Structures are given as structure tokens and as C-alpha cells.
Amino acid sequence: MDLLQFARGPALTWAFVIFAFGMTWRLAGILLLKRRPDYSEPRNAVSWPGAIKLIVTRSWPRREFVHRTAFGQTLGYIFHIGLAIVVFGFAPHILFFKGMTGLSWPSLPNAAIYLSGAITVGALIAVLGRRLTHPVLRLLSNFDDYFSWFVTFTPVVTGMLAVAHLGARYETLLAIHILSVALLLVWFPFGKLMHATLVFVSRGSTGALFERKGASI
Amino acid sequence: MSTTDIDSKHPLELDQARLSIKKPEQRYDKQGDMPDAQRVETAMRHFVKDFGAVAATYMESCIHCGMCAEACHFYVISGNPKYTPIWKLEPFKQAYKREAGPFAAIYRALNLKKKVTVEQLEEWQELLYDSCTMCGRCTLICPMGIDIASLVGLARHGMHQAGLVPHELWAVAERAEREGSPLGATPKVFKERCEWLAEENEVEIFVDKAQADVVAAMSSIEIMKYPDSIVATAKILNHLGLNWTFRSDGYEATNFGMLSGNSDWQKEMSLKLIDATIAAGAKLLILPECGHAYGAMRWQGANVYGKPLPFRVLHISEFLAETTKSGALKTKPLDKTLTFHDPCQVSRRGGAIEAPREVIDGLGAELIEMKDNKGLSWCCGGGGGVVTIHRADAIRYSAFQIKMKQVDDTGAELLVSSCSNCRQTFDDGQDHFRWDKTMLSLLELVADNLEDK
Numbered sequence: 218m219d220l221l222q223f224a225r226g227p228a229l230t231w232a233f234v235i236f237a238f239g240m241t242w243r244l245a246g247i248l249l250l251k252r253r254p255d256y257s258e259p260r261n262a263v264s265w266p267g268a269i270k271l272i273v274t275r276s277w278p279r280r281e282f283v284h285r286t287a288f289g290q291t292l293g294y295i296f297h298i299g300l301a302i303v304v305f306g307f308a309p310h311i312l313f314f315k316g317m318t319g320l321s322w323p324s325l326p327n328a329a330i331y332l333s334g335a336i337t338v339g340a341l342i343a344v345l346g347r348r349l350t351h352p353v354l355r356l357l358s359n360f361d362d363y364f365s366w367f368v369t370f371t372p373v374v375t376g377m378l379a380v381a382h383l384g385a386r387y388e389t390l391l392a393i394h395i396l397s398v399a400l401l402l403v404w405f406p407f408g409k410l411m412h413a414t415l416v417f418v419s420r421g422s423t424g425a426l427f428e429r430k431g432a433s434i
Numbered sequence: 435m436s437t438t439d440i441d442s443k444h445p446l447e448l449d450q451a452r453l454s455i456k457k458p459e460q461r462y463d464k465q466g467d468m469p470d471a472q473r474v475e476t477a478m479r480h481f482v483k484d485f486g487a488v489a490a491t492y493m494e495s496c497i498h499c500g501m502c503a504e505a506c507h508f509y510v511i512s513g514n515p516k517y518t519p520i521w522k523l524e525p526f527k528q529a530y531k532r533e534a535g536p537f538a539a540i541y542r543a544l545n546l547k548k549k550v551t552v553e554q555l556e557e558w559q560e561l562l563y564d565s566c567t568m569c570g571r572c573t574l575i576c577p578m579g580i581d582i583a584s585l586v587g588l589a590r591h592g593m594h595q596a597g598l599v600p601h602e603l604w605a606v607a608e609r610a611e612r613e614g615s616p617l618g619a620t621p622k623v624f625k626e627r628c629e630w631l632a633e634e635n636e637v638e639i640f641v642d643k644a645q646a647d648v649v650a651a652m653s654s655i656e657i658m659k660y661p662d663s664i665v666a667t668a669k670i671l672n673h674l675g676l677n678w679t680f681r682s683d684g685y686e687a688t689n690f691g692m693l694s695g696n697s698d699w700q701k702e703m704s705l706k707l708i709d710a711t712i713a714a715g716a717k718l719l720i721l722p723e724c725g726h727a728y729g730a731m732r733w734q735g736a737n738v739y740g741k742p743l744p745f746r747v748l749h750i751s752e753f754l755a756e757t758t759k760s761g762a763l764k765t766k767p768l769d770k771t772l773t774f775h776d777p778c779q780v781s782r783r784g785g786a787i788e789a790p791r792e793v794i795d796g797l798g799a800e801l802i803e804m805k806d807n808k809g810l811s812w813c814c815g816g817g818g819g820v821v822t823i824h825r826a827d828a829i830r831y832s833a834f835q836i837k838m839k840q841v842d843d844t845g846a847e848l849l850v851s852s853c854s855n856c857r858q859t860f861d862d863g864q865d866h867f868r869w870d871k872t873m874l875s876l877l878e879l880v881a882d883n884l885e886d887k
Binding site: 242243245246247248249250251252253254255256257258260271272275276278279281282285286289290293351352353354355356357358359361362407409411412415416418419420421422423424426427430431432433434 | 485486487488490491492494495496497498499500501503504505509510513515516518520521535536537573574575576577578579580581732733734735736737739740741742743746747781782783784785786787806808809810
């Protein structure tokens with residue numbers, strides 16, 4: 218078994234197993250905890266609209282905060298959108314998803330993918346630079362923050378190198394790219410990357426609780 | 435320290451702009467003689483005691499983006515990263531991951547998160563108490579929607595049980611539990627005040643009626659420092675012709691048990707008010723101009739009681755708004771411009787946002803809103819018990835300047851709010867900065883402008 222076979226075979230399979238098990242374990246560990254009944258008289262009897270509202274509206278800053286958070290949020294938007302374009306718009310990725318799920322969709326032109334990849338790399342470097350220099354982010358940051366950055370950054374860079382055939386044989390570069398994705402999957406449930414799912418749980422919980430009280434959301 | 439020690443060494447300072455203790459420089463910020471290891475264990479056990487799915491979701495969700503700092507008055511005014519709201523929970527996050535989270539076994543086995551030390555908790559006391567008013571403004575900026583203020587409340591539970599509370603807050607909470615009021619407003623004092631105020635102001639103040647439709651409560655700050663609020667409450671309820679009363683077995687809405695983090699004391703204080711309202715057969719309990727009293731009773735009272743309350747609970751501003759809208763409350767036109775300071779626990783976190791505006795509209799006054807208002811209003815800096823903590827004065831006064839500027843920018847003639855704790859903080863700030871603005875009570879403003887019958 219060569220490196221590419223290993224990456225495509227057992228590495229990716231086990232990565233998905235760990236990913237699925239870890240996600241389930243962590244979500245169950247949170248969601249199965251007790252929920253105390255709330256006997257207070259609600260201001261709004263139906264609270265789920267608050268959950269939806271917060272899930273949607275918290276995706277952009279309020280007018281009162283925008284001047285203080287615009288830079289960081291713009292960077293965040295750039296690399297999240299860039300990642301989405303590269304992951305879901307690149308033809309070989311769509312083939313991979315089709316093989317796994319049977320679902321397929323039209324791909325984006327390669328030029329758009331390369332540009333998105335380059336912008337994403339640039340934004341991720343800026344994000345790291347900001348984390349290392351901003352006093353608040355430096356104080357808050359721990360291993361999870363830096364390692365999560367690393368496992369997000371690596372697949373983008375290795376993918377671009379593989380496409381450009383730069384630095385090694387294509388098969389080797391592709392194997393490294395797939396292994397970097399496997400690493401991302403393995404780390405995903407254990408660190409902050411889980412925010413991809415927890416964002417809905419957390420925003421939804423606060424939205425529903427606050428809607429019940431008529432509090433600001 | 436014994437009760438006698440508290441009373442003799444730290445008598446109340448009742449004649450100052452802010453109600454607190456004398457000789458604050460003699461501090462006992464570590465209560466009891468529990469061994470350090472036990473303190474840590476107790477703090478963590480009580481932190482997770484009331485942990486449910488929501489709190490666990492919050493603990494798991496932080497992405498360390500640091501945005502919460504930008505909503506916090508203490509960070510914005512100082513630029514000091516330690517005031518980042520989520521950082522105030524760092525030892526508790528550490529302990530949660532190690533002891534209670536879904537992967538706790540892995541964290542412990544590989545020692546990925548170290549055990550929290552008592553030194554850490556002592557250091558964090560300042561962040562959890564002195565520099566957090568639990569105003570919840572950070573909740574509105576967090577991209578994950580984490581309600582950091584509620585987590586600070588849980589952390590305070592742990593800190594209180596471990597005997598790691600700022601001295602002033604502990605002393606007043608202990609006194610509240612022992613005497614029924616944190617600031618010396620015992621039932622005897624309250625009744626005497628009511629008698630004296632009734633005579634002085636020629637107004638009927640009902641106390642201990644056996645049956646009443648409405649029970650009114652006051653905050654200790656109002657009883658001791660702003661007794662005109664008692665008179666104003668009586669004038670308005672009499673104007674409306676209601677069958678109402680104060681109850682000497684349950685008049686104190688202030689809940690320092692909640693502020694300091696002692697859930698047993700919180701329950702005891704809430705039950706006094708609940709039992710007194712039930713004893714009077716009342717259908718309505720009116721809460722005073724006090725922010726945290728509203729949260730304690732309106733949103734937590736029924737949960738403390740263990741079932742729905744058999745009466746309605748309204749903040750006085752909500753009551754005034756209801757009676758204004760119904761036409762029962764008739765006031766003379768107030769031909770002034772005014773700006774309104776939203777008390778965080780009533781407005782942002784309590785949901786009574788429009789009520790005071792409806793009252794102001796009913797008064798015919800012109801409301802000039804501050805740049806940040808309603809749910810986004812800046813905290814006065816004194817909530818969450820911060821105004822009682824002397825060593826927090828410097829950072830509190832700094833934060834207060836944000837509010838001063840927003841008030842000044844409106845150019846309004848009057849400054850009004852509906853929280854006596856905010857009022858006390860504004861009075862103290864006014865005195866400190868020699869500011870030309872005086873905080874007025876919405877309740878008293880209405881009472882002073884009642885239409886003659």
C-alpha cells in the first residue's frame with residue numbers, strides 16, 4: 218500500500234469514524250443534560266421564533282458594534298466563504314462527495330477556485346497574525362485555537378500545491394492533501410471547529426430563552 | 435468572622451451617597467477557614483451544581499474571537515484584556531473541561547487541563563465581582579450567542595460557597611439573610627419609616643393589611659436612601675383607588691443572595707416576598723425600581739417557588755405603563771425634555787423595554803434617546819453588586835464616563851431611570867465627577883405629576 222492508497226483508504230475511513238463518533242459523543246454529552254422547567258409566566262408564549270431570529274441575525278454585527286468588530290468579522294467572512302467555495306465548488310471535491318453520498322452539483326471554474334484558495338490562504342494568515350498580536354486574542358488563545366487554525370490552513374495549502382504540482386510528485390502531494398483533511402476530521406469534534414454545529418445550538422438556546430422573557434436578542 | 439465581628443468592625447455607612455460598609459480598607463475577602471483544596475473543590479462543585487444543557491452548550495461553544503470585550507464597558511474604557519467577559523470565566527472553563535465536559539476523562543488522563551488552584555480563584559475574584567455587572571451587553575455581541583452573564587452568575591455560586599466573595603458583598607448578603615434586609619431596613623425600621631413618611635407627607639401608607647389585591651415591595655436602597663419612593667408608590671396606588679398594602683413580613687425585594695451567589699439565601703429572600711403576597715391574597719406583586727430584584731422575582735421567583743406563582747409580578751414601570759394605557763393613571767403634562775437610562779436587568783435582560791417609554795409618553799415629556807439605548811444601552815457600571823465594592827471604585831468611575839458622555843450628548847433637561855441601584859451609582863458618579871446631572875426616579879416623577887382629583 219503506497220501513501221496515496223493509505224490516505225484514500227484507512228486514513229480517511231478512520232478519520233470519518235472518529236469524526237462521527239466524536240461529534241455524536243460531544244453533542245450527546247451536552248444535549249442530554251437536564252433542562253430545568255421554567256415556571257415563570259412568559260412574556261411571549263412561543264419562544265422558537267427567537268431561536269430562529271438569533272440564529273439568523275447574529276450572523277452580522279449590530280450597528281452599535283460594527284465599528285469595533287468590522288475588521289475581525291470581515292476576515293472571518295472572507296475565509297469562511299473562501300473555504301466554502303473551495304470545498305464545495307471544486308470539481309474533484311464534488312466527485313468525492315458524489316462517490317460518498319451520491320449527490321452532485323455543478324462545479325465552479327478552476328480560476329475561481331484558485332482565486333478563492335489564494336484569498337482564503339491570505340485571510341487565514343491575517344487571522345493568525347491578528348490572533349498573535351491582538352492583546353485580547355493573545356490572552357484568550359490556547360492550543361485549540363492554534364491547532365484548529367493549522368488543520369484548517371493545511372488542507373487549503375496542500376490542495377493548492379497539489380493542483381499546481383509544486384514541490385513533489387502529484388500523487389505524493391495529493392496523499393498529503395488527503396491526510397491533512399483526515400487530520401482536520403479527526404480534530405473537528407474535539408476542538409473549536411465544532412462551532413460549525415454548536416453555533417446553531419448556542420444561538421438557538423439563547424434566542425428561545427430571551428424571546429420568552431422579551432429580552433433583547 | 436462572627437456576626438458580632440461584622441456588626442462591630444464593619445458597621446453600615448448609611449449616610450453616604452452609596453450604601454456600603456465603613457472601613458473598607460480592612461478587608462476579609464476570604465471567608466471561613468476552609469482548607470484551600472476544599473475551597474477549590476467546593477467552588478467547582480457548586481459551579482456545576484445547577485449546570486444544565488444550556489450552560490454546557492455555552493461552555494463548549496466559545497471560539498475565542500474576543501468580540502465580547504468590545505461590548506464590555508470595563509474593557510472599552512481601559513483596554514485591559516483581562517476584562518474580556520469570557521476571560522472572567524477562564525478557571526471555570528478549565529475546570530469544566532477537566533471535570534464535567536464530554537471529554538473530561540481524556541483531559542484528566544492526559545492532564546491536558548490543569549487543576550484549578552485557589553490562587554487562580556482569588557485572582558479571578560476581582561474579575562467575577564469587581565469588574566462584571568452581569569449587565570449582559572456582551573451576550574448581544576457574541577457571535578455564538580453565549581449568555582456570558584448567566585455563566586458569571588453560576589461562577590459566583592461557586593465562589594460564594596467557597597468563601598471567596600469580596601468583603602462588602604458578603605457582609606451585606608449575610609446581613610440580608612440575618613436581618614431581612616442588607617442595609618439595615620429591618621421590619622421594625624420599615625414600619626417606622628412608613629409611619630413617619632405617612633405623617634410627614636400626609637399620605638396614607640398601608641402596612642400589613644390582612645387582605646389586599648395588590649402587594650407592593652421596595653428595595654433596601656429606596657427604604658434607606660430614597661424614602662420618597664415609598665411615598666410615591668403610596669400616592670400612585672391611592673390615586674388609582676386600589677386595595678393595596680406593604681407587608682412587614684415581605685417588603686424587601688433586594689436579593690443580595692442572588693448577587694453574591696448564595697442560592698440558599700436567594701431562595702429564602704424570594705420566599706419571604708412570595709409568602710407575604712400569598713398571605714395577603716393578592717393578585718399582583720409590584721416590584722420596586724430595582725434591576726436585579728426584577729430578575730430575581732419576575733424571572734426566577736417561580737422557579738425558586740417550584741411552581742407557577744399564584745399572582746402576577748410587574749416591575750413598577752410596567753405597572754405604570756399598564757395604568758397609563760388604560761387611562762386609570764392621570765398625570766399633568768410635563769413640558770420637559772428627558773433622556774432615559776435603561777436598567778440592564780429590567781430592560782435588556784428583563785424585557786420591560788417599552789414600558790418606561792410608554793410612561794414617559796403618557797407624561798407628555800419629550801424623550802431624547804441616548805446614542806445607545808434600550809437593549810444596547812451601556813450599563814451604569816454599578817450593577818451586580820459592583821457599586822458596593824470599594825476596591826472597584828476606580829474602574830467603575832472610569833466606566834461611568836461612557837454613560838456620562840451619552841447622557842450629555844442628548845442635551846436633555848432631565849435624566850430619568852427606573853432602578854434605585856442605577857440611581858445610587860449615578861448619584862455617586864455625580865458626586866465624584868462634580869457632574870451637573872441628577873438622576874431622577876421615573877416613579878417619583880409620575881407621583882409628582884399626578885392629576886389632582
